[in-house]
Amino acid sequence: MITADQIQAGFSLAEQASKAEYQKWGGDRGCCGFAWVEVKVERTNSKQAQELLKAGFRKDYKPRTLSMWNPGGLPVQNVDIKEAGAYALANYLTALGLDAYAGSRLD
Numbered sequence: 001m002i003t004a005d006q007i008q009a010g011f012s013l014a015e016q017a018s019k020a021e022y023q024k025w026g027g028d029r030g031c032c033g034f035a036w037v038e039v040k041v042e043r044t045n046s047k048q049a050q051e052l053l054k055a056g057f058r059k060d061y062k063p064r065t066l067s068m069w070n071p072g073g074l075p076v077q078n079v080d081i082k083e084a085g086a087y088a089l090a091n092y093l094t095a096l097g098l099d100a101y102a103g104s105r106l107d
Contacts, residue, residue, distance in 0.1 A: 034105055035085065036103050
């Protein structure tokens with residue numbers, strides 16, 4: 001089972017990816033939007049789901065799915081910056097063995 005501490009370590013990767021994208025853009029420019037990470041679980045009350053909830057994920061409107069919005073944590077509107085953090089966290093969680101996906105949409 002992947003612990004909440006292991007999951008939270010991925011947030012620093014997401015923040016670093018978002019900051020790198022912020023530097024690339026030269027600030028908060030470009031299209032506005034949202035980005036998030038979804039993790040599919042067997043049950044939202046399973047032990048693994050409880051660890052994800054402890055790490056900051058929330059139950060999603062989709063069945064058996066937990067989500068985290070703006071995992072990079074930067075207070076920006078640029079969707080590319082938010083996507084960079086979401087993809088970094090999703091890739092990290094996938095490498096740990098979770099069924100994780102990044103998503104985004106324009107505002």
